[in-house]
Amino acid sequence: MNNPPDVTQDPKEYEEYAHGIRKHVRGYLMVGAILLTFTAVTVALSYVNFGTQKANIGIAMLVAMIKAGCVAAVFMHLAAEKRLIYRVLIFTGLFVLALFWLTFLAWYNPVVR
Amino acid sequence: MEIPYTISTRPDTGLWNAKVGIWLFLASEVMLFGGLFSAYVFLRLDAQPGEWPHGLLNVPVGTMNTAILIMSSVTVVLAWAALKMRRYRTYWWYMLATIMCGIIFLFVKLYYEWPQKFEHYGIFLKPAALEKYEQYLGNNRRTEKGMEPRIEISGHLHNPEALKDSNIKEYEIGLDPVYVDPNNPANDRPHFLYVPPTDHVATIEKEDVARVDSFGPWHSAYFASYFTITGLHGAHVLGGVLVFIYMWLPVSRKVYQRNPEHLANRVEVCGLFWHFVDLVWIFVFPLFYLL
Numbered sequence: 001m002n003n004p005p006d007v008t009q010d011p012k013e014y015e016e017y018a019h020g021i022r023k024h025v026r027g028y029l030m031v032g033a034i035l036l037t038f039t040a041v042t043v044a045l046s047y048v049n050f051g052t053q054k055a056n057i058g059i060a061m062l063v064a065m066i067k068a069g070c071v072a073a074v075f076m077h078l079a080a081e082k083r084l085i086y087r088v089l090i091f092t093g094l095f096v097l098a099l100f101w102l103t104f105l106a107w108y109n110p111v112v113r
Numbered sequence: 114m115e116i117p118y119t120i121s122t123r124p125d126t127g128l129w130n131a132k133v134g135i136w137l138f139l140a141s142e143v144m145l146f147g148g149l150f151s152a153y154v155f156l157r158l159d160a161q162p163g164e165w166p167h168g169l170l171n172v173p174v175g176t177m178n179t180a181i182l183i184m185s186s187v188t189v190v191l192a193w194a195a196l197k198m199r200r201y202r203t204y205w206w207y208m209l210a211t212i213m214c215g216i217i218f219l220f221v222k223l224y225y226e227w228p229q230k231f232e233h234y235g236i237f238l239k240p241a242a243l244e245k246y247e248q249y250l251g252n253n254r255r256t257e258k259g260m261e262p263r264i265e266i267s268g269h270l271h272n273p274e275a276l277k278d279s280n281i282k283e284y285e286i287g288l289d290p291v292y293v294d295p296n297n298p299a300n301d302r303p304h305f306l307y308v309p310p311t312d313h314v315a316t317i318e319k320e321d322v323a324r325v326d327s328f329g330p331w332h333s334a335y336f337a338s339y340f341t342i343t344g345l346h347g348a349h350v351l352g353g354v355l356v357f358i359y360m361w362l363p364v365s366r367k368v369y370q371r372n373p374e375h376l377a378n379r380v381e382v383c384g385l386f387w388h389f390v391d392l393v394w395i396f397v398f399p400l401f402y403l404l
Contacts, residue, residue, distance in 0.1 A: 001246070003337070006129060018198050021194055021197050021198050023197075024194060025191060025194050028187060028190045028191060028194070029187065031187075032183060032184065032186070032187035034184055035183045035186075036180055036184075039176060039179050039180060039183065039398075042177075042303075042398070042399050042403065043172065043176055043403065046399065046403035046404065047302065047305065049302070053404070056404060059404050060399040060400075060404055061396075063399075064395050064396050064398075064399055067395045068392050068395050068396070071388050071391055071392050072185065072388075072392065072393065074185075075186055075190050075384075075388045075391075075395075076385055076388045076389075082126070082127045082128050083127075083172075084126050084127065084128060084133065085128070085132075085133075085136050088136050088137060088140050089136075089140070091140070092140040092143050092144070095144060096143055096144065096147040098156070099144065099147050099148055099151055101153045103148075103151040103152065103154070104155070104157050106155065107155070107158075107159075
């Protein structure tokens with residue numbers, strides 16, 4: 001979903017612009033409903049035994065990532081953002097992965113284990 | 114002197130400055146919460162059998178708070194859209210709804226969820242004493258089924274004075290339902306609805322006890338992570354609510370009258386922060402409440 005365009009100063013074009021925004025509003029409401037539904041799905045799935053605890057965690061995280069993707073793409077307008085923002089986020093993602101990796105290094109620390 | 118590029122876009126970035134600023138800030142926030150989640154994963158994977166508790170939080174209340182945060186994310190984006198359509202009154206109402214959602218979220222957390230934890234106690238038994246309290250633990254069946262053993266008996270402590278008085282030789286605890294019927298398969302998984310401690314009182318001798326703690330951050334790595342992450346998240350919610358209140362006060366009308374696009378941009382950056390807060394909670398909720 002694209003960002004709504006900036007409001008026009010031309011009154012003739014305003015009606016068309018307002019119509020465009022209204023379309024986005026419908027999208028926001030729809031995504032809100034999807035997020036609430038997925039919250040109920042997350043709760044329901046947590047009471048289903050998928051064999052192992054790891055499987056349950058994996059499925060719950062998958063649903064959480066879908067929800068987070070909806071919030072980021074639509075509410076935070078990342079579906080159509082400027083290149084600079086994407087660049088910042090790519091680096092952020094890499095640094096977070098490195099952070100997780102550093103923590104996991106402690107797993108092999110003979111003092112701790 | 115007027116601050117440049119608050120409304121118009123900078124030619125080199127293609128963005129107005131506050132938007133670049135908020136995304137850089139959010140990037141640092143990702144690192145902050147990322148570090149804590151990383152610690153959570155590490156602590157959980159490293160927990161000894163029976164040491165990572167399950168089902169201690171109130172799922173319906175957590176679900177309700179999740180729904181409230183999602184609804185507030187919708188109302189804040191609708192408030193922004195209302196400004197883009199030049200409908201200040203509609204914006205004002207949506208902003209009020211967002212503020213109310215944030216306040217309800219914090220109220221539930223600070224006046225219901227957290228205080229309850231400090232009045233609930235867990236008694237950790239010494240490994241040698243586990244067999245003695247088998248009637249409450251049901252570990253023989255759990256071992257047969259390949260499940261983690263129970264090493265703690267929790268509930269409402271009837272004689273809290275025993276915590277300090279060394280002359281009292283035993284604890285009397287009103288058991289949580291799971292310890293009343295530990296071999297019931299229905300108790301293998303956490304219940305959806307919160308069930309308070311029962312009237313069934315167990316007597317546990319102090320010499321059998323490794324330690325006794327309320328469900329505060331000192332109870333376990335689980336509660337330490339829970340209070341740290343939900344506390345930091347709560348501080349973010351509070352910060353967001355305070356900024357939204359400022360945006361909702363009459364001062365916002367003055368900004369709107371001067372240049373409506375300026376207010377819309379301000380609401381957009383605050384909204385981005387709020388969505389991030391919502392996004393963090395989307396992961397916090399299943400990790401702490403459900404799994």
